[in-house]
Amino acid sequence: EIQSKVKMAAKAKLLKRNGKRLPVRKKPMIKQDQETACRVIAIGASTGGTTAIDKVLEGLPVNSPGILVTQHMPAGFTQAFANRLNSQFDFDIREAKTGDLILPGQVLIAPGDQHMEMVRSGDQRWVKCHSGPKYKGLRPSVDMLFRSVAKHEGANAIGVMLTGMGDDGADAMLEMRMQGARTIAQDQESSVVFGMPKQAFERGGAERLVPLDKIALKIRDLMREMI
Template sequence: MSSGKIKVMVVDDSAVVRQVVSEVLSKDPGIEIIAVASDPIFAMSRMEKQWPDVILLDIEMPRMDGISFLAKIMAERPTPVVICSSLAESNSETMQRALAAGAVEIITKPKVGLKGFLHESAKVMIDAVKAAGQARLRTGARPLRPAKPVQVSPKLSADAVISAGQALGGVKTTEVIIAIGTSTGGTQALEAVLTKLPRVTPGIVIVQHMPEKFTEAFAQRLDSLCEINVREARNQDRVLPGQALIAPGGKHMLVKRNGAQFHVEVVDGPLVNRHRPSVDVLFRSVAKCAGPSALGIIMTGMGDDGARGLLEMRHAGGQTLGQDEQSCVVFGMPKEAIKLGAVEKTVSLEGIPAAIADFQRRSSSI
């Protein structure tokens, strides 16, 4: 028995995927593959003998599709599930259903060149499994053993996209802005927050770590549930009250100021903190152009993206909040921001809408 390792089951109808994924994940000393299965029916029989800590799951499979299997797991014994599917590229609506059913991470895989892609994406896959292994499901799942600290290679900071020069937003404007950054567990957390906000809410800009071609459908789903308007950001969109703009997957989003008005720039650029879009890039841009006219909120997610940018927001006079540990799926991002002194106050997920309303009231009274 391997003490402290994350026990993983791989469920995919492709023998190549099962073999390569198992090889890739097994190279990490903190991960153990305990079983593979070609479809959910075989998986259920294996799980009667040993239950995994994390399940890596395809969507299209014989006898039972992945989303039906996911829903069954969450109803019977909630377990962190990472979706690894080519449908993430071609059918983002299906991926929305997977997230709604309880998936904690999404990995896209191409329909061609699969073996090479899986080897090239080894780090992404290992990080996704470790994030899932740390996830605290809010549906009564048993606590998992914490994963060993992730060993990461040197990473680019927000300097790669936006300079660390003096902030330009020291003067308070007539408009205020709210910037939110999140990752693992963020899709459900954002839904919980945004659906509670009234239409009169200040303009919101959001970075949610998400695969390319996926954020548009995510924004559309939120838009159908919320009083405020929610959509994927386009270059030069104005940040308007009653609207939330979500950074497109695969692009960085920055906020710029023109007089008293804010707008976004959607740009290419290198990975920052191993992410594109990066929360640090968004937060630093808000610090520079909005200063005391901004509220920054860092929510559930693995890693430290956003911590330095939130600190810059606080130094520029903005208000800063971090989601508390109890309500996070993964406490990594808020924890790192707290360590840096970037967070003025921690709040529960349920308390974030009220904190936004309080920011709005205080801003309008100044």
């Protein structure tokens, strides 16, 4: 009985410090156990995207190909967003900066008020972040991310369009698909705003619409198909 109480007290100390309950670290335990030709997963999101991104990452293997995320956010907010995600998952998640390599198990998030594009030379892949002109009034722009992935990665990429207002990324997702990439978009029922996913699907960029809680599973299926 004494040993049991000691164990319970120890557990309580782990959960509480200074009277505050500590957050429990979530860890995606699955691993991709099959070779895949996929080298980059590009994700675009806007309104409602922060919650959707959290849900997608929760279901992906920790050794997934490099993940690039453009979430519409103003300057000063993406660093905190990246830090929060990094504390929740076993991925290496960070706000991107020019020169960051695109590596398995890593998630790079476009800085607020900066575009993020993929760059490639041979087998080396990295990102370039810059304050170029706004595209369709937006910076960062999902279109610019997807277009760069279409150009440099072609068929070895997966594009994912999550909830958001407008049509950012729709045309560039079609470019990705035309280059052989696999593409999906969030369905209407699970989207906070069914703008970007709808346009991506209706313009032929997204192969299919997928409920949010099934997107990670679909990405894993696509990775297995890409051999």
